[in-house]
Amino acid sequence: MKSNKGKKLRITGIIVLVLIIAIVAKFFNYVNNYYQATDRAMEYINNPADGVSVEYVDNTIVFEPENPVAGFIFYPGGLVESEAYAPLMEQLAEQDIMCIIVEMPHYLAMFDANGARGIQAKYPEIDDWYLGGHSLGGAMASLYANRHQSEYEGLILLAAYSTKDLTDEPTIDVLSIRGSEDGVLNMEKYNENLANLPADYEEVIIQGGCHGYFGDYGMQSGDGEPTITVEEQTEATVEAIGEFVEK
Incomplete structure (x- = not known):
């Protein structure tokens, strides 16, 4: 037995x-x-624009202008190489916004939703900070923002939504940007979760834009068919974020 x-x-x-x-x-x-950054995206890492330095610091990629007026901590989308967002980050740095990409374990922000912790303290010369991310990265950034609203001037969501209620006082300013041809973003959940944003949130819909073009890593599986180029979507995103930060 x-x-x-x-x-x-x-x-x-x-x-x-x-x-x-x-x-x-x-x-x-x-x-x-995972989705890898294109050669074009890597050029922004290897040959940054005049007045912008690019440096790998610990688990971050820092795009630093000579005279930063604000800081932007960014969480990449799920299974997307961090460097794919270099064109967006560097062009924002050219507008004097220091951009810091948090490199996520296994390219998934769910494994480090607290990735923004401690970054602001490294750059005490910057007073105004923004937090955001793309897709899954945006969702995880909203989780962190929910617990640290007083530390940020605003939350920037790219093809993402917040599952946490951000309407409690004091509220955080929110900018939501998405492409009109996005085939990945769950629009039902997106619309449902708009109730979690402050009443004065801003939404920008990039006409012809898709889900993957917030980064530069090629077409994403299941995405819609864009009618603009990745360069055009990046330019529109930079413009929207720049205006949001200026306010």
Whole structure:
């Protein structure tokens, strides 16, 4: 009896171990199949514009203008290489906004929703800070903003929505930007969660824009068909964010 019971336990243990190995293997296969920055995006890293420096600091990529007037901490979209957002970040830096991309574990912001913690203290010369992100990164940024509203002038969501209620006083200013041809963003949930934003939130819809063009990593699976170029969408996004920060 004891022998049979021990045998069953060993078999059960082996089955559980095999299942764990299979799950871990599937996870790493998933996170290693990420969207990579294009060569064009990498040029913004390797050859920054005059007056802008690009530096890897700890788990961040910092785009620093000579005389920053504000800071913007950014969470990348899920399974997107951080460098894919270099064109957007550098062009914002050219408008004197220091941009800091938080590099996420396994390219998923859900593993470091608190990634913004401690960054502001490294740059005490900047008084006004903004937090934001793209897609999953935007959702995770909103979680952090919900607990730290007083530390930021505003929250910037790119093809994203907040599942947390941000309407409690004192409220944080919110800018929501999305493309009209976005095929990835769940519009039902997006519209439902608009109630979580302050009444005076701003929404910008980029006509012809899609989900993936907030970064520069090619077309994303399931996305809509854009009628503008990635460069045009980046330019429109920079303009909208620049105006938001100026206010």
